Amino acid sequence: MTGTGIRLSRLSKSFRSPEGPVHAVRAIDVSIERGEAVALLGPNGAGKSTTIDMLLGLQPPDSGDVSLFGHTPREAVHRGLVGAMLQTGSLIQYLSVRELLKMMASVYPSPLGVEAVLSQTGLEAIAARRTQKLSGGETQRVRFALALLSDPDLLVLDEPTVAMDVEARHEFWNSMRAFAARGKTVVFATHYLEEADQNADRVVLMAHGRVVADGPPTEIKARVGSRTIRATLPDADPGELAALAGVARAERRGEAVVLSCADSDQAIRALLERYPAARDIEIAGAGLEDAFLALTADPDTDTDADAPPPALAP
Ligand SMILES: Nc1ncnc2c1ncn2[C@@H]1O[C@H](COP(=O)(O)OP(=O)(O)OP(=O)(O)O)[C@@H](O)[C@H]1O
Numbered sequence: 508m509t510g511t512g513i514r515l516s517r518l519s520k521s522f523r524s525p526e527g528p529v530h531a532v533r534a535i536d537v538s539i540e541r542g543e544a545v546a547l548l549g550p551n552g553a554g555k556s557t558t559i560d561m562l563l564g565l566q567p568p569d570s571g572d573v574s575l576f577g578h579t580p581r582e583a584v585h586r587g588l589v590g591a592m593l594q595t596g597s598l599i600q601y602l603s604v605r606e607l608l609k610m611m612a613s614v615y616p617s618p619l620g621v622e623a624v625l626s627q628t629g630l631e632a633i634a635a636r637r638t639q640k641l642s643g644g645e646t647q648r649v650r651f652a653l654a655l656l657s658d659p660d661l662l663v664l665d666e667p668t669v670a671m672d673v674e675a676r677h678e679f680w681n682s683m684r685a686f687a688a689r690g691k692t693v694v695f696a697t698h699y700l701e702e703a704d705q706n707a708d709r710v711v712l713m714a715h716g717r718v719v720a721d722g723p724p725t726e727i728k729a730r731v732g733s734r735t736i737r738a739t740l741p742d743a744d745p746g747e748l749a750a751l752a753g754v755a756r757a758e759r760r761g762e763a764v765v766l767s768c769a770d771s772d773q774a775i776r777a778l779l780e781r782y783p784a785a786r787d788i789e790i791a792g793a794g795l796e797d798a799f800l801a802l803t804a805d806p807d808t809d810t811d812a813d814a815p816p817p818a819l820a821p
């Protein structure tokens with residue numbers, strides 16, 4: 508069933524710059540099944556937007572291939588199968604929000620109703636407002652409404668919640684999840700690790716144009732394997748704590764100590780055996796933020812940052 512999902516195969520893209528070529532995307536392979544919600548996560552310049560541009564057919568790849576439900580990006584967009592919300596681009600001015608949505612709806616084969624989309628994206632209250640008067644966060648919501656309008660099978664969102672306040676973010680992800688719950692496919696780029704964790708079934712972590720990890724958020728965390736133990740323990744020496752079985756690193760924070768563990772089960776036993784006075788003990792799983800830092804700081808990924816992508820090597 509290779510035609511049913513999204514396939515990025517050996518996809519590469521380089522740009523010229525005054526400092527020499529920038530290998531923005533290096534022969535990445537990503538397969539996304541219908542109905543998956545996938546976060547593209549990575550630091551600035553990782554290649555997320557370049558990947559999204561190629562996925563949407565806005566940039567031709569140097570090499571490699573994109574298939575969206577068995578179509579080329581151009582065909583898929585033409586059929587109204589794809590809705591996108593990009594990092595750049597302004598709204599058409601001098602129209603109200605409602606007029607803009609009506610106008611755009613008229614170009615799609617089977618759009619959702621404009622009023623339904625206005626209510627789904629919380630835009631009813633500002634539907635009569637001119638687009639050039641909108642705040643940054645409101646503009647983002649209108650972009651989201653435009654992306655939903657064709658009732659696409661695939662929604663592609665490049666850092667969708669930039670400029671949104673906490674409440675707008677919350678509502679935005681609720682609408683996104685409602686969309687995904689209808690069996691739709693969602694790909695979004697984000698810097699917000701919490702958002703990837705909470706809203707994606709799967710995280711594709713990019714750094715230096717490569718995919719450095721790909722899996723469910725829990726698996727990415729497990730790859731780094733660390734949990735932390737926090738305990739109140741005023742008199743213990745961090746050097747001795749770090750030497751306990753299962754502990755990788757120990758740090759003092761006032762009266763408390765924080766232990767980063769390779770094996771937290773082993774560490775908690777060793778801690779209590781050696782320091783029975785330890786109290787207020789908390790064990791926490793590593794956040795995606797820790798996984799992200801550990802994986803993108805991998806020296807192997809850094810040292811060959813300027814090497815040509817494998818697909819282009821002779
Ligand atoms: N048109 C272009 N010309 C030259 N270099 C480019 C161009 N577009 C992107 N790049 C470079 O390619 C690399 C990847 O950029 P890209 O925008 O894909 O990163 P990103 O992961 O989306 O980053 P951000 O999180 O900052 O949005 C960067 O080093 C960027 O400077």
Ligand SMILES: [Mg+2]
Binds near residue numbers: 555594
């Ligand atoms: Mg980007």
